[in-house]
Amino acid sequence: MTRIAVVGAGAWGTALAALHARGGETVALLGRDAETIAAIAKTRENPRYLAGIALPASIRATIDPAEALAGADLVLLVVPAQSLADAATALRPYLAAEATLVLCAKGIARETGRFMSEIVAKALPDHPLAALSGPSFASDVARGLPTAVTVAAGDAAEADGLARRLSTETFRCYASSDLRGVEAGGALKNVLALAAGIVAGRGLGASAEAALVTRGFVELRRLGEALGGRPETLMGLSGLGDLVLTCSSPQSRNFAYGAALGRGDDLKGLKLAEGVFTAAIAARLAEDAGIEAPIVQTVSEVLAGELSVDEAVQRLLARPLKREAG
Numbered sequence: 289m290t291r292i293a294v295v296g297a298g299a300w301g302t303a304l305a306a307l308h309a310r311g312g313e314t315v316a317l318l319g320r321d322a323e324t325i326a327a328i329a330k331t332r333e334n335p336r337y338l339a340g341i342a343l344p345a346s347i348r349a350t351i352d353p354a355e356a357l358a359g360a361d362l363v364l365l366v367v368p369a370q371s372l373a374d375a376a377t378a379l380r381p382y383l384a385a386e387a388t389l390v391l392c393a394k395g396i397a398r399e400t401g402r403f404m405s406e407i408v409a410k411a412l413p414d415h416p417l418a419a420l421s422g423p424s425f426a427s428d429v430a431r432g433l434p435t436a437v438t439v440a441a442g443d444a445a446e447a448d449g450l451a452r453r454l455s456t457e458t459f460r461c462y463a464s465s466d467l468r469g470v471e472a473g474g475a476l477k478n479v480l481a482l483a484a485g486i487v488a489g490r491g492l493g494a495s496a497e498a499a500l501v502t503r504g505f506v507e508l509r510r511l512g513e514a515l516g517g518r519p520e521t522l523m524g525l526s527g528l529g530d531l532v533l534t535c536s537s538p539q540s541r542n543f544a545y546g547a548a549l550g551r552g553d554d555l556k557g558l559k560l561a562e563g564v565f566t567a568a569i570a571a572r573l574a575e576d577a578g579i580e581a582p583i584v585q586t587v588s589e590v591l592a593g594e595l596s597v598d599e600a601v602q603r604l605l606a607r608p609l610k611r612e613a614g
């Protein structure tokens with residue numbers, strides 16, 4: 289019987305399925321692309337999203353939600369943020385009544401400004417909710433490299449239990465009861481990583497990159513707190529930790545997208561990162577809250593074509609915006 293069902297057979301879902309199958313759990317991986325799922329079953333690899341990484345033979349990969357969710361008491365939701373409402377609604381007939389849902393996407397709904405927990409609570413009421421977030425590239429986790437993340441649930445005892453359950457030899461989970469802070473950090477760092485990518489792609493040097501990341505952290509804290517997160521959460525793995533990772537590595541799709549913008553590359557065919565969808569709504573949430581978020585605002589204007597990359601860089605780095613600690 290499946291214990292953990294992973295919904296979404298992209299890079300992160302496949303990595304989490306591999307991690308927990310290696311950790312001894314009975315794991316099902318639910319995808320929607322029959323070809324990819326057949327390839328996983330046949331080759332024990334996900335050729336589309338994690339090529340070259342061997343997956344445990346015990347993972348039950350399927351496109352059938354009934355098969356994947358039967359008996360699962362823990363369901364990891366790993367489809368991108370903007371698709372989560374539809375994906376969650378489609379699961380409703382198949383979920384075990386007592387199943388706990390773990391949000392693994394990092395984003396905010398672009399139309400409504402809702403967090404993933406709000407979207408899933410609406411689509412699938414009455415299930416306990418948690419979020420898993422932190423500095424963790426799918427390929428690192430799938431390869432079994434050491435990783436540490438935060439697992440948050442509104443109820444501290446629930447968070448502790450989940451952190452224990454989801455930790456493995458190579459994957460250390462710290463428990464938190466600040467679900468909103470974890471969600472806010474994960475969503476905002478994507479937008480800030482786009483800005484870091486722009487600065488790197490423009491070739492402005494390591495000093496400018498460090499300035500941008502530091503000021504990005506100030507902004508993440510300020511806005512994250514305004515959205516209801518706790519300072520210590522925003523300073524932890526799911527805030528600062530993930531910001532540092534995604535702002536410093538071309539492995540990050542957000543950073544890579546920003547770098548392509550900064551270089552002036554043709555963006556056609558480049559996969560859209562989560563931050564591309566989150567920037568405008570994050571800027572609006574900041575405005576609504578009366579919070580200054582110049583980096584988020586600038587990224588949002590660049591993506592909307594209202595600001596050139598040169599104007600953005602000028603605004604971000606060339607002159608002081610105001611006296612600001614950090």
Ligand SMILES: NC(=O)C1=CN([C@@H]2O[C@H](COP(=O)(O)OP(=O)(O)OC[C@H]3O[C@@H](n4cnc5c(N)ncnc54)[C@H](OP(=O)(O)O)[C@@H]3O)[C@@H](O)[C@H]2O)C=CC1
Nearest residue numbers: 296297298299300301321367368369371375393394425426
């Ligand atoms: N990649 C990473 O290192 C990490 C990613 N994350 C977060 O995890 C989330 C997913 O990212 P990732 O796995 O990398 O993304 P990918 O693009 O690699 O995969 C997304 C998967 O979701 C599926 N999907 C999309 N829409 C739907 C839908 N409506 N119903 C069902 N399935 C759907 C896609 O299916 P199809 O292939 O058919 O399009 C695909 O399998 C993002 O929010 C990301 O921020 C978090 C930590 C690490």
Ligand SMILES: O=C(CO)COP(=O)(O)O
Nearest residue numbers: 422423424425540541542
């Ligand atoms: O969230 C991530 C690592 O923690 C992955 O970042 P990207 O979505 O930018 O690749």
